[in-house]
Amino acid sequence: MAIFSFLTPVLAAVICVLIVIILQSRKKSKASSAQSNKNNNIKQESRPWVDEDLQDNTDIVADEDGKDDWQDEEEENLQHVPFTVVRYPEMEMVNRSKEFFELLNQRRSVRFISNEPVPREVINNIIRAAGTSPSGAHTEPWTFVVVEDPETKHKIREIIEEEEEINYHKRMGEKWVNDLRKLRTNWVKEYLDTAPFLILIFKQVYGLHSDNRKKTHYYNEISVSIACGILLAAIQNVGLVTVTTTPLNCGPRLRVLLERPVNEKLLMLLPVGYPSKDATVPDLKRKPLEDIMVVV
Amino acid sequence: MAIFSFLTPVLAAVICVLIVIILQSRKKSKASSAQSNKNNNIKQESRPWVDEDLQDNTDIVADEDGKDDWQDEEEENLQHVPFTVVRYPEMEMVNRSKEFFELLNQRRSVRFISNEPVPREVINNIIRAAGTSPSGAHTEPWTFVVVEDPETKHKIREIIEEEEEINYHKRMGEKWVNDLRKLRTNWVKEYLDTAPFLILIFKQVYGLHSDNRKKTHYYNEISVSIACGILLAAIQNVGLVTVTTTPLNCGPRLRVLLERPVNEKLLMLLPVGYPSKDATVPDLKRKPLEDIMVVV
Numbered sequence: 001m002a003i004f005s006f007l008t009p010v011l012a013a014v015i016c017v018l019i020v021i022i023l024q025s026r027k028k029s030k031a032s033s034a035q036s037n038k039n040n041n042i043k044q045e046s047r048p049w050v051d052e053d054l055q056d057n058t059d060i061v062a063d064e065d066g067k068d069d070w071q072d073e074e075e076e077n078l079q080h081v082p083f084t085v086v087r088y089p090e091m092e093m094v095n096r097s098k099e100f101f102e103l104l105n106q107r108r109s110v111r112f113i114s115n116e117p118v119p120r121e122v123i124n125n126i127i128r129a130a131g132t133s134p135s136g137a138h139t140e141p142w143t144f145v146v147v148e149d150p151e152t153k154h155k156i157r158e159i160i161e162e163e164e165e166i167n168y169h170k171r172m173g174e175k176w177v178n179d180l181r182k183l184r185t186n187w188v189k190e191y192l193d194t195a196p197f198l199i200l201i202f203k204q205v206y207g208l209h210s211d212n213r214k215k216t217h218y219y220n221e222i223s224v225s226i227a228c229g230i231l232l233a234a235i236q237n238v239g240l241v242t243v244t245t246t247p248l249n250c251g252p253r254l255r256v257l258l259e260r261p262v263n264e265k266l267l268m269l270l271p272v273g274y275p276s277k278d279a280t281v282p283d284l285k286r287k288p289l290e291d292i293m294v295v296v
Numbered sequence: 297m298a299i300f301s302f303l304t305p306v307l308a309a310v311i312c313v314l315i316v317i318i319l320q321s322r323k324k325s326k327a328s329s330a331q332s333n334k335n336n337n338i339k340q341e342s343r344p345w346v347d348e349d350l351q352d353n354t355d356i357v358a359d360e361d362g363k364d365d366w367q368d369e370e371e372e373n374l375q376h377v378p379f380t381v382v383r384y385p386e387m388e389m390v391n392r393s394k395e396f397f398e399l400l401n402q403r404r405s406v407r408f409i410s411n412e413p414v415p416r417e418v419i420n421n422i423i424r425a426a427g428t429s430p431s432g433a434h435t436e437p438w439t440f441v442v443v444e445d446p447e448t449k450h451k452i453r454e455i456i457e458e459e460e461e462i463n464y465h466k467r468m469g470e471k472w473v474n475d476l477r478k479l480r481t482n483w484v485k486e487y488l489d490t491a492p493f494l495i496l497i498f499k500q501v502y503g504l505h506s507d508n509r510k511k512t513h514y515y516n517e518i519s520v521s522i523a524c525g526i527l528l529a530a531i532q533n534v535g536l537v538t539v540t541t542t543p544l545n546c547g548p549r550l551r552v553l554l555e556r557p558v559n560e561k562l563l564m565l566l567p568v569g570y571p572s573k574d575a576t577v578p579d580l581k582r583k584p585l586e587d588i589m590v591v592v
Contacts (some may be wrong), residue, residue, distance in 0.1 A: 122390055140588065232429070
């Protein structure tokens with residue numbers, strides 16, 4: 001008993017230490033669970049019942065959710081009208097499909113673009129064509145910013161080259177810089193000055209209802225990418241060239257430069273024009289049909 | 297002292313309880329920090345220096361990373377060859393751009409597809425056209441699975457309708473089911489049986505080097521979506537119809553049914569055929585050019 005009595009202050013001290021440890025670990029655990037709650041919330045908000053295979057992180061807004069057949073929410077109020085298409089005889093159909101393939105098969109990503117002017121009406125029409133793309137719930141979540149002002153083009157070039165240089169020197173691993181060196185690629189993008197038009201394609205990650213509530217733009221990235229596919233076909237169809245670029249880390253600065261609202265994020269930048277006289281392309285081949293198509 | 301002596305067993309008991317609490321909270325905190333580490337790893341792996349605006353969650357493989365101008369890694373070994381395009385006179389260029397827009401502007405998402413046969417050669421050519429799409433680092437990360445076998449089409453329908461019904465009854469909120477009810481949409485998708493061809497477009501989320509190491513497929517979802525845009529244009533160009541669908545939660549089951557490898561994930565399903573005689577479409581309008589284009 002004497003030993004216990006002697007130990008009592010020691011026990012009291014031990015209790016104090018244990019209490020401090022508990023409080024600290026509670027705090028940590030709380031902070032860390034706040035963190036993981038945050039992550040969980042993000043995960044839960046991102047459509048728990050939606051196919052995880054689809055990576056398009058549509059910004060989800062409360063009490064709305066993804067849909068699979070891209071049907072418009074407002075279709076209920078619309079009249080349904082009979083639909084017909086121009087019907088081609090089979091031979092013509094086969095020919096049309098062949099000619100369309102042959103036209104598009106001449107498309108290449110071209111990094112040498114001449115400064116020759118291009119009619120604005122052509123640019124308008126290719127963007128009109130891109131605007132016929134389907135979109136999740138017919139939200140048409142795209143903005144095509146056409147830059148023809150030389151000063152703005154140059155500012156865009158400065159932003160992109162600056163970020164690219166940082167990418168080179170800071171953000172990329174050494175191996176990657178080496179890989180790129182072999183490619184003779186660098187951060188100088190002359191075509192951003194020379195191309196008569198730069199088309200910057202923004203995806204609207206959400207929309208706004210008339211009462212200012214946020215409106216979900218289902219599959220906005222996929223939708224805008226589809227529209228870009230149609231845009232590329234339209235560019236090829238008129239004999240112009242471009243190169244598909246996704247300027248790394250430049251989106252926010254370009255958005256501010258072009259005064260786009262916060263719900264728009266840069267998806268792609270396409271310089272558009274004629275190829276310059278000395279344009280070259282690497283002698284790439286495409287996969288043959290049997291490597292990309294499987295018939296069941 | 298007597299009081300302390302009396303309290304000693306109590307203190308000992310308190311210490312035991314505190315130790316148990318500490319152990320438990322350590323355990324929790326460990327689990328939770330493991331969780332948040334996992335989340336952090338995911339975040340860190342997803343290209344810390346890559347533009348966060350781009351949501352395409354390319355599966356990243358060690359010591360490779362995103363790139364901005366989609367240049368091919370193997371271009372270094374390729375000869376660079378002169379590049380020219382067919383050059384149209386300005387008037388013809390304007391006309392071509394206008395006609396292409398008018399052709400695509402007749403495209404609508406059609407959910408009523410006739411069972412009339414369509415020449416396979418046409419399907420081959422529209423997929424060839426889609427295969428001309430640009431892709432991150434020229435990885436061509438797409439597989440087009442063409443289903444013409446009636447039994448397989450029916451199995452696909454069963455999978456999709458089953459999942460859809462679950463979506464209806466379990467995964468969707470009540471509000472959303474109500475919204476859909478107004479749309480007269482349900483989970484019955486007759487076109488999956490009637491369309492002569494279903495094209496299921498898979499994105500290859502990574503590739504394989506010859507030595508079986510994983511190969512990063514940069515921007516694979518954006519690339520495959522662009523290819524789908526070109527495919528939609530090619531379908532429209534031959535007078536066929538389709539509807540853009542992204543079957544919710546069906547990807548894994550459809551992948552297994554169609555015996556696709558694990559690096560392929562379903563992006564889209566397009567039923568392709570002629571419209572049925574009684575086909576209708578909602579009387580939707582598209583945004584005018586001034587609502588989608590900004591000129592700087």
